[in-house]
Amino acid sequence: MEGLALVLLYLAIPSLVFSAIKQLLSWRKGVGSKARFPGPQQFPIVGRVHDLPRFSLWLKFKEWADEHGPIYYTKALNQPFIVISDEKIAEELLVKRGHIYSGRPQIRSLIRHKEGPAYSALMDRHDIWKTQRKWAHAAMAEAYKHHFYGHVEKEAARYLGLLLLDPARFLDYTREFCGRVMSRLAWDDATQGRTNGDSADTTLHCMSVSGPLTNTLTPLWYLPKAVNPWYNYEIERERNQRAWWLNNFRLAKERMRKGDLPGDTWAYRYFEQLRKEGNEGLDQEEEQEVFASCMIGFLNLVGVVTISGPLKFFLMAMALHPEWQKKAQEEIDRVCGDRMPTMKDFAELPTVRACLKETVRWRSGVPLGVPHQAERDDEYRGVTIKKGTIVLACEWSLNRVPSKYPDGETFRPERWLEPGWPTYQEPLTRYPNFREGQSMHTFGWGRRTCLGQNIVDDETFVFAASTLWAFNLGPKICPRTGKVVPIDTQATNSHVILEPDPYQISIKVRGEERGKSVLEGYHKVMGELRV
Template sequence: MESIPLLILYLAVPSLLISAFRQLLSWRKNGGRSGKVFPGPQQFPVIGRVHDLDRFCMWKKFKEWADIHGPIYRTSMLGQQFIIVSDEKIAEELLVKRGNKYSGRPQIRALFDHKTGPGYVALMDRQDYWKEQRKWVHAAMADFHRHHFYGVIESEVRRFLAVLLIDPANFHSYTREHCGRIMSRLAWDDATQGKENGESADCTLGCMSVSGPIVNTMTPLWHIPWALNPWKKFERAREDTQRAWWLNTFQIAKQRYLQGNLPKNTWSYRYFAGLEKGGNATLQQTAKDEEFASCMLGFQNLVGVITIAGPMEFFLMAMSLNPEWQKKAQEEIDRVCGDRLPTTADIPDLPTVRACLKETLRWRSGVPLGECIAPNGYCFNTDFSSGVPHQCEVDDEFRGEIIKKGTIILACEWAINRVPEKYPDPENFRPERYLEKGWPTYQEPLSRYPNMREGVGMHTFGWGRRTCLGQHIVDDEMFVSGAGVLWGFNLNRKRCPKTGEVIEFDTEATNAHVILEPLPFPCDIRPRSPERAAQILKYYQDAREDLQV
């Protein structure tokens, strides 16, 4: 068995040496200098600056460099040029006002053909597949938001509260499954896919992450011959399995539509109705068209899991760590809702709940890099969040700096969210920054602000032409789920049963994926009263007819 890794190493070394030789020639040609105008950390021949980057929390190093070199600086990693931005105005200038030049996508080495194929709309270059899928998803999301997603979120929250009541210790996995069920119902009317949906999303993210396959950082290893390449074999099997799952659920939904028993409140119904309206009454399609549509619906459904589960878990953490704000939010919920569960209709009347949710995304961003990257252009973008780098598509000049085609522009969310002039006391959880006059992020009216979609301090969903398409569902789902948990439960610090002392944990420990989930942490979740526990079970019983338990 030892001979196989050794052989892989022997095959990889020549390609690594060739890559290093090319970078050394380029460095020598420029006299060891880039002629840059922007400052940046010291660069080294061949590697640029990678040796002191922690792949499990790169964002901290990028902020450290921002504190030294300013709101925009340049660095490189194994030949790939990066410009790191930690200022909102600069990010808007480059990624919004000049979006026609900075909306490309870098290559994710551990994936096959993601820039040209139909599988991952958010990872494509701006080509025909991307335009068609993005246009359809944008219209579908807007249509469903007008109806607040047809009550699917509210009914699934009833189930979520019931499982938390019965088995609170497993809240981490239940939160991901909860998000997976909502998206599976909206996509195909099949909540039973929720658990697999969450697991598939997690596995996909792992393959895209800097902490995942080594080929995402040591890209020459990707070119090892197939017979000896474990990364290509794994990814081929993973993608084939995922595509087959998406296609199978798509075809089942098609048969249900033809039989007249597919609910109208699904994206698949909307797609098939569009085909029928266009004259295709039998819904006959080529294999290529079916693949296109199944990937569009499948990916739309998958990203709705990963972009909400992590922030929701961080919200539970924030509430347990900040009991004073938990109490304020619960008092507001009790005053407005009384003994009934909060719904989307209560959004205007619960600004404290919204402030706690928005502050969670600032305090522990699910995409702390804003644009998640690794050496040689590895990146991830969902188009449902800002977890994606932008790549310069043509040569450009900004503030006297020549930005070459292929340069990756990274708006570092962790640093942007910690600019003290805009976010005083940035390291601490301070929802009042959105509720009290005098804070830089305060906006009126409180019936509208704060929210996840707009307003001061809202850049988690990306920039320009790659802005998130799922902001509305994040807003609704985070609100109804978060308010529902606070309505039903008290969240406290877990204590050691032997000593009675609070169990400490690292609040920044995550799975290190491109869109983060916190690692499982101790949290004591208990119903607020026996009467509230009984209400939770009754709500669940009343919703069982709609739920696919």
């Protein structure tokens, strides 16, 4: 099979000839040190592209890390990779040398993402990126001071009501919950939540190795437009997404002019800054509107994809580990009694937080890590790293280093709660969390660290505590066979940021009185929420 793949690669893509010429010229020049990182055998021209799977690529990278060590080299066609599975090495390169390794590689099937203004997390470091990142950081920090204005709790109450009425749709409701929170913060329009989730999922597809074939066989991208379905699809997708963002932005602007836009939205924050600069009428050129609508739109979108996956994995983990579900519920009942948990209970519910932290370690939402790119030549441990090399700190491998995560394949929340474990931290009223402390690498490295730790902390905590307060989760029993419906915990969409493939669990309310409390909470917030 490997031989057949190699033959197809050598014969089926004419543009490989160009890569071959470049490779021969580089050999002739003999540039760079002779020292090399270890790694799998590289084949001429194609490197190892023939056995890099489009799905669950992180498993292959972990396999190679076990064989070749914590830093190794591989190549796919003309693209070199450095793959890291050691925190200290990742810190040395991606943090201490962040001025070299903070570029973003070209995702072939995502048009113009490096230039902007649509996807700040995927841009190169330039003025557009700096402006948007600075604004997003300040907007997120201000919202966190107010714990996102209670929107998380209100949407959680709505979510519990929907789950009570139609538990079979729990996966749809979970993503919509995340989309509604972010759309409310962005524009005061939670009705956009479902569209937000779908838009996020489609965008992730286009930027993932598991997505369009052109992300792995990049020469196909340059086919003529008339016979290029990948290019034509992306043009249409990006046009629709930008139009949706711009429309929401303009609707919010009209509400601002009428005095009808709430001050706790990111759109209000932006328009208020315009007025402070003397633009009372909020008049802008279309280019300025596009810039701002993309800035707010992407901040809105990324808050869906980074949270819905971990929440779906959390529900899975609780159904598969009833002993930890019971421990968390006993803690919740002791602290909260008959009322739904809120962020005020954060310090008193360490078991809930430990289950969340362990979920993200056990089934990382970003198992490959987000790729960095060397912006110039560098040397590390005597080895030349060429400009353009993609550097990946592979989360799946980092989360399974035995010295830090003993029994790494097993879901063990006690590693965050009991002294003696390498990840334990005190006080438990503060740790574990997603804002600080151990194992924060899931949010990225150095100058490209994700800005969303605070909203992840709030949203995942309220969701998890509320769901366990209201419901018992367990395996689904097939009504025909009477047997447990199996769950493949590694079956995912294989996007850059993961969600699990659809699975089934049993969701039952924890008694009649708890069900009444859920419905009361649902009806209370429905009067305040735009459905």
